[in-house]
Amino acid sequence: MNTLAYGLLGLVARTPSSGYDLMLQLQPFWQAKHSQIYPLLAKLEQEGYLEFTRIHQTDRPDKKVYSITEKGQIALQVWLSEPAAEPVVRDELVLKTYCLGLADENAAATMFVERIQQCREHLDMYEHYIQEYQADAVDHPHPPDHPDHPAFGEYILLSWGARRMKEDIAWCEWVLELLQKRR
Amino acid sequence: MNTLAYGLLGLVARTPSSGYDLMLQLQPFWQAKHSQIYPLLAKLEQEGYLEFTRIHQTDRPDKKVYSITEKGQIALQVWLSEPAAEPVVRDELVLKTYCLGLADENAAATMFVERIQQCREHLDMYEHYIQEYQADAVDHPHPPDHPDHPAFGEYILLSWGARRMKEDIAWCEWVLELLQKRR
DNA sequence: GTAGACATGTAATCTGTTACATGATTCG
DNA sequence: CGAATCATGTAACAGATTACATGTCTAC
Numbered sequence: 288m289n290t291l292a293y294g295l296l297g298l299v300a301r302t303p304s305s306g307y308d309l310m311l312q313l314q315p316f317w318q319a320k321h322s323q324i325y326p327l328l329a330k331l332e333q334e335g336y337l338e339f340t341r342i343h344q345t346d347r348p349d350k351k352v353y354s355i356t357e358k359g360q361i362a363l364q365v366w367l368s369e370p371a372a373e374p375v376v377r378d379e380l381v382l383k384t385y386c387l388g389l390a391d392e393n394a395a396a397t398m399f400v401e402r403i404q405q406c407r408e409h410l411d412m413y414e415h416y417i418q419e420y421q422a423d424a425v426d427h428p429h430p431p432d433h434p435d436h437p438a439f440g441e442y443i444l445l446s447w448g449a450r451r452m453k454e455d456i457a458w459c460e461w462v463l464e465l466l467q468k469r470r
Numbered sequence: 471m472n473t474l475a476y477g478l479l480g481l482v483a484r485t486p487s488s489g490y491d492l493m494l495q496l497q498p499f500w501q502a503k504h505s506q507i508y509p510l511l512a513k514l515e516q517e518g519y520l521e522f523t524r525i526h527q528t529d530r531p532d533k534k535v536y537s538i539t540e541k542g543q544i545a546l547q548v549w550l551s552e553p554a555a556e557p558v559v560r561d562e563l564v565l566k567t568y569c570l571g572l573a574d575e576n577a578a579a580t581m582f583v584e585r586i587q588q589c590r591e592h593l594d595m596y597e598h599y600i601q602e603y604q605a606d607a608v609d610h611p612h613p614p615d616h617p618d619h620p621a622f623g624e625y626i627l628l629s630w631g632a633r634r635m636k637e638d639i640a641w642c643e644w645v646l647e648l649l650q651k652r653r
Numbered sequence: 654g655t656a657g658a659c660a661t662g663t664a665a666t667c668t669g670t671t672a673c674a675t676g677a678t679t680c681g
Numbered sequence: 682c683g684a685a686t687c688a689t690g691t692a693a694c695a696g697a698t699t700a701c702a703t704g705t706c707t708a709c
Contacts, residue, residue, distance in 0.1 A: 297565060297572070301568075316565065323697060347659055347707095371563040375561075383550055387617070389550065402554065434571075434648060439570060446644075488688075489688080501669090508690055666698080667697080
């Protein structure tokens with residue numbers, strides 16, 4: 288049982304889903320390819336943490352919809368009560384920034400301009416989903432920023448993503464300003 | 471040649487260092503164990519990107535000090551001119567947050583309190599190094615936030631780290647406030 | 654008709670972690 | 682005398698990516 292396995296249990300516990308669906312849901316918060324997810328789901332099913340039903344679809348290929356078992360729920364509870372490991376960040380830009388002095392002036396600036404664009408795309412996505420949740424919340428007795436709202440977890444994560452992107456953009460812009468002093 | 475390999479080239483290009491030293495320098499920005507670094511350095515040396523001299527020390531064990539070759543410098547230049555890949559983040563807290571509704575109330579709050587402590591420790595470290603650089607900068611013709619200062623890369627990275635930690639702490643505190651509404 | 658989304662899988666390879674292994678020196 | 686830091690390495694394993702493989706349906 289690794290972190291990705293628990294992550295899948297968590298997603299499935301909220302909403303039974305297919306492997307393809309889980310891959311898409313997970314994407315913004317934990318990068319994993321389908322080639323890693325499908326075998327893991329099969330293993331979790333064999334070991335009794337998950338079960339699946341094959342859903343026949345006429346318009347699309349059939350899919351396996353996984354749902355969590357009692358054993359899975361217990362494992363999830365235990366994992367949630369343990370302290371979270373420190374995050375791992377692997378960002379090529381960080382390593383390149385370290386030796387910025389060796390880079391061509393234009394290349395250096397381009398790096399940060401490109402990162403700003405990447406961040407803005409992610410930011411737009413996060414903000415789009417935040418608006419969606421806020422619109423959905425009209426039907427619920429609790430607003431989306433209330434811990435009893437079923438989408439509370441997603442909501443605070445989306446706001447985490449948006450905050451991070453804004454902060455990274457601000458940093459890149461600050462670096463670009465400093466780089467112009469060189470001229 | 472992978473990202474870590476270029477990262478090592480970059481560090482060595484700035485200051486010839488031993489594997490042990492590289493491991494420590496790299497730690498805050500790219501997590502890699504010595505068991506990954508030593509074989510990589512040997513490979514980079516065999517392929518002519520790096521060379522080393524064995525330094526005899528009386529007070530400590532001998533060490534291999536690596537420096538960059540011309541071939542290494544060219545490879546580094548090429549890498550620096552290519553666009554940086556998008557960052558990969560693997561944070562267990564993110565996955566746990568996703569299924570916050572399933573967690574025990576106390577466990578949920580504890581998660582964020584612990585993360586705040588982790589972030590504060592990192593923040594203290596970043597700020598400590600920032601102050602060191604600012605103190606060192608007295609001897610230099612350029613202030614540390616000028617792109618021609620030799621430690622410019624480190625300086626802006628440290629400020630990136632500090633910004634991120636502050637932002638994460640603020641987010642955790644916001645979540646803790648929301649969680650108290652549950653009571 | 655072809656590109657893209659939906660849907661699931663396996664195999665080969667690369668990357669990264671944990672554990673095994675050794676040994677000197679310093680500080681409490 | 683034991684723990685921590687400095688110093689370098691290998692082996693086994695786990696985690697993750699890329700490539701291989703297949704097939705349907707929809708929209709342009």
